[in-house]
Amino acid sequence: MSGGLNGLSLRARVAALGAAAVVLAAVAVGYTVRAADGRAEATTVSSAFGLGAEEPRLLFRSTRDGSGKGRVAWIPERGGAPRTTGGPACDRFHAAAGTGLCVQRRPGLPLRSYAIVLDRKMEEKRRIPLDGIPNRARVSASGRMLSWTNFASGDSYNESSFSTRTGILDTRTGYLVKNIENIPLTVDGRRYHSPDVNFWGVTFAADDNRFYATVSTKGKTYLVEGDRKKWTARALRENAECPSLSPDGRHLAFKKKVSGGGSAPWRLHVLDLRTMRERPLAERRGVDDQALWLGKSEVAYALRGSGGGSDIWSVRADGKGEPRLRVRDGSSPALLR
Numbered sequence: 001m002s003g004g005l006n007g008l009s010l011r012a013r014v015a016a017l018g019a020a021a022v023v024l025a026a027v028a029v030g031y032t033v034r035a036a037d038g039r040a041e042a043t044t045v046s047s048a049f050g051l052g053a054e055e056p057r058l059l060f061r062s063t064r065d066g067s068g069k070g071r072v073a074w075i076p077e078r079g080g081a082p083r084t085t086g087g088p089a090c091d092r093f094h095a096a097a098g099t100g101l102c103v104q105r106r107p108g109l110p111l112r113s114y115a116i117v118l119d120r121k122m123e124e125k126r127r128i129p130l131d132g133i134p135n136r137a138r139v140s141a142s143g144r145m146l147s148w149t150n151f152a153s154g155d156s157y158n159e160s161s162f163s164t165r166t167g168i169l170d171t172r173t174g175y176l177v178k179n180i181e182n183i184p185l186t187v188d189g190r191r192y193h194s195p196d197v198n199f200w201g202v203t204f205a206a207d208d209n210r211f212y213a214t215v216s217t218k219g220k221t222y223l224v225e226g227d228r229k230k231w232t233a234r235a236l237r238e239n240a241e242c243p244s245l246s247p248d249g250r251h252l253a254f255k256k257k258v259s260g261g262g263s264a265p266w267r268l269h270v271l272d273l274r275t276m277r278e279r280p281l282a283e284r285r286g287v288d289d290q291a292l293w294l295g296k297s298e299v300a301y302a303l304r305g306s307g308g309g310s311d312i313w314s315v316r317a318d319g320k321g322e323p324r325l326r327v328r329d330g331s332s333p334a335l336l337r
Contacts, residue, residue, distance in 0.1 A: 049074075049086035050121045051098050051336060058300075061093045061332040063309055072102070072122075075327065077294075077335065083327075087122055091134040093332040097143030099171060103134035103150070115148050117171060128176065132165055136290050137332065140204035141247070144172050145228075147202035147211075166199040166213070168228070183226065185215065186234040194218060201242035201290050202226075205249055212243040212252060223254065223271075237276065241266070242290040244299070246317070250274065253281075253291040253299045253317065268301065270317050279319045292333045293317075302331035 049072070051059075056077035061070045062085060072087025087093075090102035091113070100118030105111075113134050117126040132150030139146055146169040167178045180199050185192045194217045202213045211226045215235065223240035226233040244253045250273055255266040264286030269278045281299070291299040297317050302310040305328075312327035327333070 049084070051095055051100055051118070052120050056335065056337045058312075058326070059087070059093070059095055059334040059336060060312055060327055060330040061090055062327075062330050064329045070331075072100075073330075074336075077337075079326065088116070088118070090116075090137075090332070092137040092148070093334065094137040094139045095334040095336065096139040096141050099139055099143035099146070101137045101139050101146045101148065103130075103137050103148050105133055111152070113150060115146070115167065115169070117146065117169070128167075128169070128178075130165065130167070130178070135164070136166075136201050136242070138202055138204070138290065139334075140208050141206055142208055145170060145204045145208050145211075147204070149200040149202070163196075164198045164200045166202060168202065168211075180213075180226075183231055183233050185224065186232070187222065188235070192217070192235075199224075203243050203245045203252075203290070205245060212245060214241045214243065221257070223252070237271075240269075240271065244291045244293060246293050246296055248296055251317065253293065255287055255289070255291075256280075268299070268315070270299075270319070281315050281317065281319055282321055283313065283315045283323045285323075289331075292335065294335055300326060300333045300335075302333070305329075 057074045058077050059072060059074045062073035063070050069089040071085055071089050072093055073083045073085045075081055075083050088102050091105050092103040094101050098120040102116040102118055103113060104116060105113045111133055113130045115128040115130055116124055119125050130150055132152035135151050136149035149164050149166045152163055152165050165179045168180055169176045181197050196217050198216045199213050202211050204211045209228045213224055215222045215224050220238055221241050222235040223237050223243055224233045224235050239256055240254045242255050252271045254269055256269045257265055258267045259265050266286050268281040268283050268287050271278045287301050287303055289301045291301045294300050294314060298314050299317050300312055300314040303313050305311050310331045311325060312330045312333050313323045314326050315323045
């Protein structure tokens with residue numbers, strides 16, 4: 001979309017862009033950074049940090065050192081061991097099947113970043129320049145398909161706030177779509193056109209073709225199902241954001257807006273795709289994250305902590321039980337088995 005500042009004076013443009021930079025930087029940095037506290041468990045450093053694993057492990061973006069750089073670390077899936085550090089610095093991270101995605105903000109203005117594709121040894125394979133600040137990252141279960149979402153500003157329909165840029169990369173063919181907002185979209189059975197359409201939070205099905213995402217337009221959000229080969233998308237329902245498809249492909253974890261504002265506007269839910277029935281999960285605090293399935297019965301997510309950073313929690317997917325803390329000073333979880 002084209003910029004919406006042409007009608008303003010030069011001084012007004014500079015002020016508006018400066019304000020947008022401050023807001024967006026706060027979103028990206030303030031959400032994830034917190035210094036380590038006295039309860040921190042020990043940390044080990046690995047010189048051979050990779051995506052291969054003999055035992056299940058939980059990878060995540062660790063802010064334990066308090067630097068705000070957020071380097072990738074890991075612990076055994078069952079916990080009970082120190083975190084191992086040595087991974088790259090990322091603002092958002094995800095990995096599966098020997099492929100990693102590290103979305104890393106570039107310093108300075110304008111607001112830009114890189115999507116960095118990592119191999120099994122955590123070495124860089126490809127670097128894609130992007131606009132905006134990293135917000136979401138997802139790798140398909142096979143490791144083939146990658147998607148990311150960045151916050152951006154300056155769209156003519158949204159001068160006072162920011163919009164999104166969501167890209168998809170096929171690592172097998174190298175085919176890249178930097179912004180999927182022009183995919184033909186159907187809402188209520190009709191082809192939908194609007195300049196304010198924004199996509200974010202892609203999650204892939206096992207066939208690496210079907211995907212789910214969030215679309216926002218005219219003040220509403222929709223859960224959409226996309227077909228990559230046909231290059232089409234259709235809205236399934238309203239008020240479902242940041243979907244995450246279960247390993248068996250039958251359920252979607254998502255955040256649902258349950259209030260107009262306050263400290264907890266969203267609540268995690270799980271949707272049965274066969275019946276389209278939803279159930280709220282036992283986590284009642286406001287979760288602004290794309291959940292990760294830990295098998296078929298539990299989901300993990302980052303939750304803002306008291307110090308301004310985030311911790312990783314998990315909760316049962318059947319709506320029962322209580323949330324439990326998995327990792328302090330962490331975000332962007334990824335499970336490798």
